[in-house]
Amino acid sequence: MDRLVLNTAKAIETYIHPFRSRIMRVMQEKGAPMTVKEIADAMGQSAARIYYHVKKLEAIDVLRLDHTRQINGITAKYYTFAHDSVAIDVPEEDTETQEELNARVLWEYSAVFDRIKQGYYDLFSQGGGIRRENQVYMTMKETYPIDPKDREAIYEEFSRILRRYRCDGPQAVPHWVLMSMFPNVDSSPRH
Numbered sequence: 706m707d708r709l710v711l712n713t714a715k716a717i718e719t720y721i722h723p724f725r726s727r728i729m730r731v732m733q734e735k736g737a738p739m740t741v742k743e744i745a746d747a748m749g750q751s752a753a754r755i756y757y758h759v760k761k762l763e764a765i766d767v768l769r770l771d772h773t774r775q776i777n778g779i780t781a782k783y784y785t786f787a788h789d790s791v792a793i794d795v796p797e798e799d800t801e802t803q804e805e806l807n808a809r810v811l812w813e814y815s816a817v818f819d820r821i822k823q824g825y826y827d828l829f830s831q832g833g834g835i836r837r838e839n840q841v842y843m844t845m846k847e848t849y850p851i852d853p854k855d856r857e858a859i860y861e862e863f864s865r866i867l868r869r870y871r872c873d874g875p876q877a878v879p880h881w882v883l884m885s886m887f888p889n890v891d892s893s894p895r896h
Contacts, residue, residue: 709766709788716765717793721809725758736873738771738783759784767791789864824881848889856886
């Protein structure tokens with residue numbers, strides 16, 4: 706798995722910018738390289754504004770130019786993610802960035818959980834509940850003991866499984882998939 710590690714305050718601040726997070730979500734949902742115009746149309750924003758933020762993400766190696774294509778005499782540039790994942794490594798002495806990062810991560814994950822919760826609610830209220838075509842698969846372990854050094858390997862294996870079963874054909878149905886793994890502070894061993 707190819708991972709980018711951001712370890713400077715400037716790169717981290719560029720990455721956690723709320724508007725850029727929205728751009729990356731649009732690109733993740735599409736699952737294919739996109740032009741600035743496609744992103745702008747999906748977000749209801751101007752292409753100039755999207756271009757500015759895409760260039761910021763490209764400058765820190767989060768996005769890259771995937772390919773170009775001539776469309777009616779205009780060169781369309783298609784951008785994609787430069788790496789499979791991004792890790793943030795904040796220097797411990799940089800408490801201001803650490804506090805900002807904590808707040809941003811909390812906000813970002815809360816938004817993700819809210820979107821998934823809404824999708825689950827919509828399945829039951831608008832989709833008529835669980836039927837064969839709407840099966841929900843859920844496994845939850847409130848506490849599942851693992852060696853912390855294995856967390857990255859577990860994440861990588863889960864990512865490989867998702868890539869293996871990705872389907873872009875006409876029969877594909879979008880699914881919510883969530884894997885969240887973090888220490889359960891209520892049941893962590895006390896020394």
